[in-house]
Amino acid sequence: SGFNWPWQYDFPPFFTMQKNADTKFKQTEAWCSLILDYHNHFNLFRLRIADALASPLFHNKAIDRRMSKQAVLEILDILNKKGNVEWEDKEKTSCRVFWKTTAQWADIIFKWVNEIGLNNTVCTLHEITNGPNSTNQEFHNLDAQILVDALKILQTTGKAELIGEDGVKFF
Amino acid sequence: MDRFYWSNKGIEAGETKSFCQNGVRIYDGDQKTSYDDGVLTLTSHKLMWMDSSNSQICISLSLSLAVFCERHGGGIGKSAKVSLHLQPVPQDRLPGPVARSSFGFIRFAFKHGGDVEFNHKMEQAIHNKAWEKSLRKSSHSTPEMRPLRASGIIGIERKMEAEKKMTDQSISVAFKDLTKLMEKAKEMVTLSSTIAEKIKDKKGDITDDETVKFQSYLLSLGIPNPVTKQTHGSGTHYHQQLAHEIARSLKPQIEKSGGMIxxxxxxxxxxxxxxxxxxxxxxxxxxxxxxxHLNLSIKLRQFDTGVMVLQLDSHSDETVVKQTTELVTDSNSLSSEELASLVDISVLLAKERLLLAESSGAVCRDDADQGLRFYPNLFLTKSR
Known part of the structure; x- marks a missing residue:
């Protein structure tokens, strides 16, 4: 539904972990971007391995190629090191996917605050992610936990201050 | 007449019947006997007379007792006669019709003829001495037929010795054949090399006939004087000489197979x-x-997979990688089997080539259910 698959998605070797180190680096980089882009496009913040293996993300029915569970775990571990994935359990059955890191979200939100002049204003967290002013923003419908984490970063740099559990004041 | 014995009418094994005549009367010496009308039969071993009126009466005379015979021609009212002179009565004589006789000969009177033929056959029989032959046979065969007395340890030892002798004999016979075969093989190699030469010379004239090509291919393989341990010892020197031979004989093959076999x-x-x-x-x-070490422009190479090959020094991995990559690109993707049939090398070598190309980053793998295939490495060549 409107998602632009990268060219690699139709290239059979993309679904086999490569042996050559250089080749493998390029391949896993491509997978990392694909996973993030995919979650970004469909506004997904969580990935359950069992579901994902059956989803179009890791299974290209057109060329009859699918990623093995082992390969998916390997790539998610790379994303985990980059800070885009956080495992939710030790068994690695599901994870949270940050197609932007919390710091990136913080930057984006503060840029938006400056653009529409919310400085020195108090607003609710719900207003930021679901309010009318943010409908065209990337963080619209952002996961509540991610929002809080991002605002905490802004707070440490003195750009915002959380008020209670539902409010925030930008500077 | 006392040499006759009672007998049955049978003929024993090895005995042949040569003459038979009825109406024969026997004389003991010059005297007529009561055996006046019977059938006289001559075999190779004996004379047999059987009474014509009573077939129960049958007497025989062993021919071993006959010395010679003579014929007396008959006249008017007188039948022809044949006299048979006999040897003295043997001690172990069988019971017969007459216990004692003063005559050393007997006489047969032929009422119905047949005397000439009888005389002739009789002389033959006496000359042939068929009874002696069969006797000799039996007397000679006796010691052979008698098995070696396998009594006690001596007997067993003797038996073992005999068996050993037999095996030794058969082994030496067998190896005699092998040596002959080896000699023949050498001849065949010489022959093949001369034929190979001839074919080589003729190659210009003969059109590219496949059988000729095949023959020359086969015959060119012969090594006239192979390096052996007999000629070159078994140590380093042997292996060096062997290396020279290998380089000499296999180089054309390696070149033909693309620099590696x-x-x-x-x-x-x-x-x-x-x-x-x-x-x-x-x-x-x-x-x-x-x-x-010998600078023979061929060397042994072992791949990471453990596969060992002989390759020419002139063979370079870069060329192979380049060639393989081109082939993979042309066909979009290739499996080891497909590459093997494309460049006419073994599947194992084709796989090594693809793995080589992969490790240099020229191709990448697709290991799906359909088997391992290789694609041009778009990861590195294609930008986003």
Whole structure:
């Protein structure tokens, strides 16, 4: 539904972990971007391995190629090191996917605050992610936990201050 | 007449009947006897007379007792007669019709003729002495037929010795044949090399006939004087000489196969060329190991997968990678089997080529249910 698959998605070797180190680096980089882009496009913040293996993300029915569970775990571990994935359990059955890191979200939100002049204003967290002013923003419908984490970063740099559990004041 | 004995009418084994005549009367010496009308039968061993009116009466005379015979022609009212002179009565004589006689001869009177033929046959029978032959046979066969007395340890030892002798004999006979075969093999190799020469000379005239090509291909493999342990010892020197031979005989093959052949193929080819003087895999391996020290433009190479090959020094990986990559690009993707049939090399070598190209980053793998395939490495060449 409107998602632009990268060219690699139709290239059979993309679904086999490569042996050559250089080749493998390029391949896993491509997978990392694909996973993030995919979650970004469909506004997904969580990935359950069992579901994902059956989803179009890791299974290209057109060329009859699918990623093995082992390969998916390997790539998610790379994303985990980059800070885009956080495992939710030790068994690695599901994870949270940050197609932007919390710091990136913080930057984006503060840029938006400056653009529409919310400085020195108090607003609710719900207003930021679901309010009318943010409908065209990337963080619209952002996961509540991610929002809080991002605002905490802004707070440490003195750009915002959380008020209670539902409010925030930008500077 | 006392030499006759009572007998049955039968003929024993080995005995042949040569004459038979009825109406014969027997005389004991000059005197008529009561055996006046009967059938006289002559066999190779005996004379047999059977009464015509009473077939129960049958007497025989062993021919071993006959000395000679003479014929007296008959006249008017007088039948022809044949006299048979006999040897003295043997001690172990069988019971007969007459216990004692003063005559040393008997006489047969032929009422119905047949005397001439009888005389002739009788002389033959006396001359042939058929009874002696069968007697001799039986007397000679006796010691042979009697088995070796296997009494006690001596007997067993004797038996073992005899068996050993037999085996030794059969082994020496068998190896005699092998030696002959070896000699023949050498001849065949010489023959094949001369034929190969002839074919080589004629090659210009003959059109590219496949049979000729095949023959020359086969015959060119012969090694006239293979390096053997007999001629070159068994140490380093042997392996060096062997290495020279391998380089000489396999180089054209390696060149034809694109600069590289499997060690197993080399093993088969060299042994096929050597004919009788077969090489052990170990000797071949040792010889191949010294190849690189001898500057023979061929060396042994072992891939990471453990596969061993003989390759020309002129063979370069870059060229192979380049060629393989081009082939993969042309066909979009290739499996080892497809590449093998494309460039006419073994599947194992084709796989090594693809793995080589992969490790240099020229191709990448697709290991799906359909089997391992290789694609041009778009990861590195294609930008986003």
């Amino acid at each position: 499997l060690l197993t193929d080399a093993y088969c080819r060299i042994n096929r060329a050597r004919g009788m003087e077969l090489l052990s895999p170990e000797d071949l391996l040792n010889a191949c190991r010294v190849l690189s």
